[in-house]
Structures are given as structure tokens and as C-alpha cells.
Amino acid sequence: MQAKTITVVIDENGNSTIDLSGFHDNSCAKVAEISAAATASRRNTGRLLITRVPGVRNSNRRAGRRRVMLLHASTAASRANGPGLRAVVWFQGCSLQCANCFNPATHPFEGRHVPTSEVAEAVFQATATQPIDGITFSGGEPMQQAADLLELIEEFRNRDRRLSFGLFTGYTERELGSGRYFCVSREAGEQRRNLWYRIRERLDFAVMGRYNQHRPASAPLCSSGNQRLRLFNSRYEMRDFAPLQMEITIADSGLVHLTGFPILGNPL
Numbered sequence: 001m002q003a004k005t006i007t008v009v010i011d012e013n014g015n016s017t018i019d020l021s022g023f024h025d026n027s028c029a030k031v032a033e034i035s036a037a038a039t040a041s042r043r044n045t046g047r048l049l050i051t052r053v054p055g056v057r058n059s060n061r062r063a064g065r066r067r068v069m070l071l072h073a074s075t076a077a078s079r080a081n082g083p084g085l086r087a088v089v090w091f092q093g094c095s096l097q098c099a100n101c102f103n104p105a106t107h108p109f110e111g112r113h114v115p116t117s118e119v120a121e122a123v124f125q126a127t128a129t130q131p132i133d134g135i136t137f138s139g140g141e142p143m144q145q146a147a148d149l150l151e152l153i154e155e156f157r158n159r160d161r162r163l164s165f166g167l168f169t170g171y172t173e174r175e176l177g178s179g180r181y182f183c184v185s186r187e188a189g190e191q192r193r194n195l196w197y198r199i200r201e202r203l204d205f206a207v208m209g210r211y212n213q214h215r216p217a218s219a220p221l222c223s224s225g226n227q228r229l230r231l232f233n234s235r236y237e238m239r240d241f242a243p244l245q246m247e248i249t250i251a252d253s254g255l256v257h258l259t260g261f262p263i264l265g266n267p268l
């Protein structure tokens with residue numbers, strides 16, 4: 001049995017709308033329980049992913065000639081992380097220290113090192129029966145593994161040229177454009193600038209800027225009011241981006257993932 005994903009949209013009055021198509025029996029009861037908790041809570045905690053990844057230490061940045069990335073998690077089907085149905089890859093590691101970050105478990109630069117080709121292959125296998133519109137990269141901070149991010153995008157592009165690409169980054173466009181960001185593989189400033197421009201050429205959109213808990217957001221995909229959604233080409237328009245929403249995925253193992261924007265609070 002495949003994992004199923006539903007979208008819970010919670011409006012400013014606390015009313016929730018749930019699409020339960022494809023869910024049966026106990027899954028419906030679990031979803032209703034989670035949704036009720038989500039509706040009852042009103043604390044703004046920003047963008048959210050709750051997942052747990054067993055820690056495995058491996059300091060190699062390359063496996064043979066293959067590039068490896070620090071991976072937090074991935075999901076094959078999300079509608080809360082950009083236009084259409086999208087796979088999401090969460091990078092592990094972030095040093096930006098935004099206060100009250102939605103997912104501190106992604107901060108340490110330790111965990112699973114996975115070849116970028118394997119990450120791409122796993123996503124393609126998981127989406128084989130459910131075609132996706134694109135991939136969104138999140139974290140953690142993907143730009144702190146910029147060379148791996150670029151190679152991962154190329155892995156996806158080589159498999160399917162129709163895919164679109166989106167990025168969540170805590171850096172502003174000015175910081176990235178001037179190379180003023182940290183890379184865990186220690187590229188020099190000019191290399192960092194070039195990496196960003198090569199990544200940007202391949203991106204369709206990015207949400208940019210630190211999370212600021214004191215500036216509530218209402219713009220699509222933005223966790224706080226200072227962040228900006230940038231479109232890098234004409235593929236999408238602002239109206240293609242849905243209002244902030246939250247998703248719950250229940251795997252056949254019973255593991256529940258939450259992702260998206262719980263504007264009224266963390267339901268767990």
C-alpha cells in the first residue's frame with residue numbers, strides 16, 4: 001500500500017477543509033483527530049515539517065566519483081510546497097539560527113549522506129505511478145550544500161526535462177548573488193557566486209529570506225512577512241501559488257508526516 005497525502009486548509013477563522021478522497025477506515029479517524037487539534041491551536045509556528053531520520057555518521061562528500069548530499073527527508077507528493085503536485089527534498093544542515101525555527105532537527109550537519117543520483121532515483125521510483133509537476137528543495141538550508149543542490153537538479157533534469165524546480169532558502173537574493181553565504185564544502189566566494197547563478201538559471205521559483213517569528217505571513221509559501229517569493233521565468237504566475245496550507249501524510253507503517261504552513265499552530 002502506498003502512503004497517501006491529504007491537504008488540510010485552515011482559514012483565518014479556524015475552519016478547516018479536508019479532502020479525504022482515497023482514505024478509508026482508521027485513516028479517516030486519525031485525520032479527523034489531527035485536523036481537530038490543528039483547528040483548536042492558534043499559535044503561529046511558521047513552515048513545518050515533522051519527521052525523524054535515524055542518524056548515521058558518514059563524513060564522505062563523495063562516494064567514488066558520485067557526489068553525496070546530507071539528506072533529511074523526501075516526499076513524493078505534496079501540494080503545499082509549490083504549484084501542482086510536487087516531490088520535496090529536505091536537505092539536512094542549517095547554520096542560520098532563525099529564532100523559533102519550525103524544524104530544528106534539520107540544523108546539525110550530520111546524518112545520512114546519500115549520492116545525489118540515488119536521491120533522484122528514489123524520487124523517480126516513488127513518483128512513477130503518480131506524475132509530478134516538479135521538485136521543491138527545502139531544509140535545513142539547501143544553499144549551504146550548493147554544489148550538491150546543483151548536481152541534484154541536474155540529475156532530475158537529465159531524467160525529465162519537463163520538471164519545474166523551486167527552492168526555500170533562508171538567504172536573500174542579495175546575499176546569494178554576492179556569494180555571502182556559507183557552504184559546508186567550503187567553496188570560495190567567487191565559486192559560491194557562480195554556484196548561485198547556475199542554480200538560479202535552473203530554478204522556476206524561490207522563497208527567500210530568514211524566518212522572522214515576529215512578522216506573520218500571508219503571502220503564498222512565505223513563513224514570515226519579510227520573505228519573498230521570486231519567480232525566475234514565465235513558467236508560473238503568482239496566481240499559480242495556493243494560499244498557505246498544511247498537509248498530513250499517513251504511511252502504511254502508521255508514520256504521520258506534517259508539512260506546509262500551520263498558520264494556526266502545530267496540531268501535535
Ligand code: SF4
Pocket residue numbers: 094095096097098101102103106139140141169170171210211
Ligand atoms: S533558514 Fe530555515 S531551517 Fe535554517 S534556521 Fe532559518 S527557518 Fe530554520
